[in-house]
Amino acid sequence: MSPSEHDIYEEHVLDHYEDPYHRGALDHPTHCDEGNNPLCGDVVHIDLRLTPDGKIEQAWFDGDGCVISQASASMLVEKMEGKTLDEVKAFSADEMLELFGPKLTPNRQKCCLLSWRVLQSAVHSPVEHGDDDGPQFGGPSLSEES
Template sequence: MNEFDQLYREVILDHYKNPRGHGVMEDADADAEGMNPLCGDEVTIYVRFGEDSDTIDEVKFSGRGCAISQAATSMLTEMVQGKKASEVAVLDKDELLDEIGIPLTPIRLKCAMLGLTTLKVALHKAKGTPLPQGLAGYDDLELS
């Protein structure tokens, strides 16, 4: 497989060109904005909880950015659907990376993690729980 096909796998290009859960959610129960100032990726994540106020009923995202950041966020919305907020708030990044399934340089890793990190910030903000180590101090997230 050549370099292009390794990084821009068909599934990545599919999510990039047809992002799932793309759009703005009015009256979201949780939301946060994230940006990667290095390359100008921006993402806002919106979450609606189910009746138990914990199960993630719906996730949407808006923003713009490179294929990796947008596809990873799109894949994330599918992954977390129906999961408990408390599980997602501590979701290991490797779970998402396995799903993305492509080799990433440290710089592109930031693109791939933008959606997940922003989602975690949104959930912690909504639940009033302290942000995990590494995210403390961020309200609206800036990864740099």
């Protein structure tokens, strides 16, 4: 292993990979999204529960892939809990790379930024709950009308 490869697997990176923060599915998320990196096969799914005033009450991730993609997802959901939507939207790709820590090659940066991309789209992707207590309408759905 070259010295630069060794740096990628710093202790805090391995800690997040081996003992991830909030890995699994979140019960009753309000927002979620999933993305993948087709070049290497990494997959990240993020579930969020937002408060009515737009703060991330809970953030969970799940997925499959390399140490970098999975550790960075753990780091990101831990950092984003308690943040407002404006803070999440303002959190840049460069800040994500800085949060991860070790310097990455451009191809490995894609692994690190996968969870950041998924989070940025998840805040715009509300979960549809089919059996909640909201109003129920008896007519056909738009997809059934054609």
